[in-house]
Amino acid sequence: MAQVLKEIQRDKILEAAKQELLQYGYRDASMRRIAAQAKMTVGNLYRYFESKDQLIQAITSPALTQLDQLVRSLTDDRISLNQTNTSVGLSIGELRPKIDRLARDLTELSVRMPQEMRILMLHSDLSEQISSWLVSLLEVLAKEWALFPFNRDAEFHALCRMFSASLFQGVREVFSQAGELDPDQLCEVLRIYFGLFLNMFSPAAKGDQR
Template sequence: MSITALAVEAEDAPRTRILEAAERAFARHGFRGATMQIVAAEARMSAGNLYRYFSSKEALVSGLAERDQAALAEDFATLDVSEDPLAAMGVLLRKHLVEAPKSCSQLALEIWAESGRNPDVARICRTIEDDVQARLAALVEGPCRAAGIAPDFAVRVIFTVTAGLFKRHATDARFDGEAEVALALGVYHALFAGAVRPRAALGAEAAA
């Protein structure tokens, strides 16, 4: 490893440590309740040292968003070669709703809630959602074309179902990840079979 690479790695280590601490603090105390001092204590460093890397809670959210966006990009890069979009989505759902700890979904809910109050956080969330929606639309383009539905409609259905599962994963002690993934994949199978359509489209078909 080069001297430059070692220097970059050394600089990234405290940022990674802080982001992991912020994730734990936000999940435990909520976005509003977790002060920069709490995050610093969680990271086992002084508040002054924390501010060297992140100037505000919004900067921490931005850092978490960038980290998660990079991870999602890697996930979708792997899925792009899949010939079975449903199986590919099952892999992603299991990663986030079965394998990931409940705290990850709790953090997502905290950030989504804050995005309704804070324009800076809303902008960060919108950037991530736009990126994920574009990647999903590309992934399901073939099945949507076969089913005669628009990719943007399919993506909205997928987002709505998945957001509900994240909420239940975060808050429901009885949540059964495998059963809920199976439920979601059943909905998506019906979607790509053409059984789920906008109400206006169903009305037009009935009239015809």
């Protein structure tokens, strides 16, 4: 019985934390306000979660796990959020048919975990980790596709950061307005966005097959 009550209280904390994060963001979220919303003292809150970071991780970890499974399934385990990718071995021509599924799977995930996905994308330091991972991935793909004809690292890395930032910011933007779109609309917006982004690279990509 005690364990059941503990789990109920933990769920109340997580729900209060989600509302706090959605309203104030990660940096301005207050453990004191979360405790008040969960109707407990701050001291008791810290018995469940030692820090705000631990609380954030508890909220976003399920969504991050689902997102990683989505990416791994889509790329036949060639790409994972949990590892640094040193090679991918997928051409633009091979990735293009996967765009519809990527848009559909992301939409389904946002429907199953709407608050968690918004927090992950918009209000958590984990979004910065995803952004950094995306830069590393694009650097690998850019080399494999011979996108940028530079021998100097500075220009190459600058372009990879620019394109990665624009891709991730676009996804963040649509998730920030996800409530204004029904699932079909969200899926279509993502499909068009990913398709246009991939098309930017097609003329320069080595080995691209339309």
